[in-house]
Amino acid sequence: MAKVHVFDHPLIQHKLTYIRDKRTGSKEFRELVEEVAMLMAYEVTRDLPLEEAEVETPVGPAKTKVLAGKKLGVVPILRAGLGMVNGVLKLIPAAKVGHIGLYRDPETLQPVEYYCKLPTDVPERDLIVIDPMLATGGSAAAAITFLKEKGAKNIKLMCLIAAPEGIRTVQEAHPDVDIYAAAVDEKLNDHGYIVPGLGDAGDRLFGTK
16 A cells, blocks of 8 residues: 655644645745645655766865656646646756646536646656645546556655545555655545645635635
């Protein structure tokens, strides 16, 4: 079964407090989400392979390490996932970005796909699927299924806040996909929102209702 990695870094936990706060406006909310995404990406990419290199410092030659040319891709689930993209790209600017558009049917709570645009070399890339909230898990599981159908083999899921129900859904559908979260909250309410969560991430990012 895939592992769940919950980050307890003080900076992540501090910023997450203000992300949760209903008094935080859209501008600050967007900035905080981007900052936390960057901090999380630092850990999510910890296992990237390295190879030896040599450079000339002002003092003399140095044997050091560089990334071993592993191709990476970032796939936000629209629309809320867009808020995390720039934070990840600040650390790995060479990564290509795909987009998967899914919305949750308010009656069935099941994901419905409406858009997909991916790099042409998906099978050759390690992919990080990003979405601020892992609630029911339906959207994330559906997005991962779609990526696998396109040939993706190495996928990680990164979110700000996860519910136990969403974790179970993804683990049951994709036991090979590790889940990275800044927090795992108590439960879902009757409307499929994470409790206590942070509300609707998309609305808070973009100032909509």
